[in-house]
Amino acid sequence: MTRKSIFLVLSLIGLLAPYYFFFKFLGENGFDIPLLVGQLFANDISTFFAVDLVVSIIVFWIYMISEADKLQMKNWWLYILASLTVGLSFALPLFLYFRERELQSTTRMSDMRK
Numbered sequence: 001m002t003r004k005s006i007f008l009v010l011s012l013i014g015l016l017a018p019y020y021f022f023f024k025f026l027g028e029n030g031f032d033i034p035l036l037v038g039q040l041f042a043n044d045i046s047t048f049f050a051v052d053l054v055v056s057i058i059v060f061w062i063y064m065i066s067e068a069d070k071l072q073m074k075n076w077w078l079y080i081l082a083s084l085t086v087g088l089s090f091a092l093p094l095f096l097y098f099r100e101r102e103l104q105s106t107t108r109m110s111d112m113r114k
Helices: 003-029 033-040 044-071 077-085 088-113
Strands: none
Touching: 003 033, 003 088, 033 044, 044 077, 044 088, 077 088
């Protein structure tokens, strides 16, 4: 299995796994945003994970925008949208999949010119 394929599989897992728990929450509680936020920050350990995730997403955005600009990747904003609507577990491997694809395409174009 190639690295690109692994990123694609991980992005699918990163899409499905978080939504499983989100839909389970919705089934039990409805669309109760105050309860969701309350549970997210219910104790020190859940707050630890929430803050860690927010910092990681910001780092990802900075890296992703820089890398997308360097590689001239189109639609970079989709990865920000993916991180806001699903999460980092989906957006990061999805970006890495398309980054690998872009790098392979660039390498092929470079080889053809030789």
